[in-house]
């Protein structure tokens with residue numbers, strides 16, 4: 001926000017409002033319009049501190065360390081990240097990709113890259129279902145399961161790479177296999193053409 005084109009899906013970009021302005025907007029909406037969003041548990045860490053909102057480097061670094069510690073504690077507090085992985089792969093991966101890199105949807109929509117989202121943004125997305133995303137209320141995926149899912153995703157995010165020589169933007173094993181197969185086969189065909197061309201030149 002703000003949006004240049006109200007018909008197009010908005011890409012993720014750095015927020016223009018300060019956290020205080022956002023809190024004021026939410027308070028206005030809840031009080032004057034009387035609609036509050038679905039509740040999010042207290043301990044889910046929210047937005048990463050932004051440099052512009054801090055006077056000096058030291059207080060910014062302090063706030064950042066505090067935020068990272070809260071995220072670490074939230075991830076540690078999850079009961080079962082393996083169950084979280086299953087939930088992610090079953091409910092989210094077909095749109096956002098197995099590693100959260102995002103993907104295209106129909107009608108000009110796209111599932112965004114999730115690698116910058118905070119635990120609270122994850123939680124809010126699941127309980128509200130923004131744009132073309134379905135919502136997953138606390139009966140479909142319980143708050144504890146949501147924590148497992150988010151913790152799985154954040155530990156996956158910390159993996160530098162899933163393996164292999166090239167990163168290939170973590171498109172997934174099947175797609176990476178296909179790329180390897182196509183490139184390999186093209187090389188073999190190119191070699192065969194090259195060898196027979198040399199042979200013909202000799203004849």
Ligand code: HEC
Pocket residue numbers: 009010012088091092093094095096105109110111112113114117121122123125126130131132133134136
């Ligand atoms: C049908 C496809 C679809 C599925 C399934 C889906 N999402 Fe989404 N998701 C989207 C789309 C589209 C958006 C962007 C909505 C918008 O901003 O207009 C989105 C947005 C998000 C965001 C906000 C990203 C940001 O940059 O802040 C998060 C977090 C998220 N999804 C997490 C999840 C999780 C976790 C699941 C599984 C429980 C899931 N999504 C399932 C399509 C999907």
